[in-house]
Amino acid sequence: MFQVIGGRSVQAARLLAPRSAVLVEAVRGRKSRSDPVAKSKEGRIKVPVSVDPVEMVVLKERYSEYKLIMRALRMEFKEGVLRKKYEEEMGSQAELRARQEEEEHRALMDWNNQENLRILKARIIRIQQEEEEAERKKTEAAIQREQEQQEFIRQKEEEILKLQEEAKNFVTLENLDQRIEEALDNPKNYNFAIDKEGKVVKRTVLQ
């Protein structure tokens, strides 16, 4: 429940403070703030173990030596680490390495630029080809359209000619009487049968 103040402050406290003084601070254990002290512990004053001067002197001597050695070792190791780091970053090796890396980097960048140029050239050629292709297609389409127009005109002219031909056989007001006479004189018989070749096979007799 009560924790002794440990560490470096103990020895100093032991020297400075009076022997029987209480050097403890309270630490919450099982009981809470409001709980009263146990009956068996009511008048208790905890007194730490009294210091033996002879032992104290010996201990002080030994501890100081020990701490000196430990501190020295720690410093040595720290210095080694720092030196390695320094060498790594700013030593002669580092400069060489940095220069080498820069050269390699420049070489790689050049190679990259070469690749880019190559692709650029290929792209230019491709675009040119595509443009030519588009031009060709356009002219072809124009020609096609012209041809179609010509074809259309030709067809229409043919139809006109055919119509003109047929117009010669039309029945007009002048031929009306003549045609009627002709039709009555030549009766036509539409009742006939044809075989698969188209030849007339049978005809009925006209009344």
Next chain:
Amino acid sequence: MPMKGRYPIRRTLEYLQKGDIIFKKKVKIMTVNYNTHGELGEGARKFVFFNIPQIQYKNPWVQIMMFKNMTPSPFLKFYLDDGEQVLVDVEGKDCKQISQHVKKILGKSDEVLHAEAQAKMQASHPANFGPKKYCLRECICEVAGQVPCPGTKPLPKEMTGKYRAKMAQSQD
């Protein structure tokens, strides 16, 4: 329950750890401009789809940005920490070719990676005992086949110090 997404293998740890592009320390930002349609940009699309997760997994401190349909042809741009910008044209290239190209110009080479791995191995000795942060084990009781920790299971009587002291005393 099946995995989510179109090629969910891209989200597996095994796939991500297989990525082999580890950038040099000076690469800070990577930008990919690509198009969603077009035959020539197919390689770039595949690169973005399959290889970018691997790259980001291996280079968590590199910022990678993707831009879609901003330029007629696809390209990559790297921004290094000394202000240099590296342009890589990827039109018409295959995704494998793109990743090999990137690895060649800005990735750490195999020897460098090997050397780094060696240095890391040397820094941590597996036979040391100590805090979990620095060593594999803290106490021999953690190793399989050794005496279990007396904190969890009491030692047999013959191994305890006080029994041995008692025996030694009774013998004298």
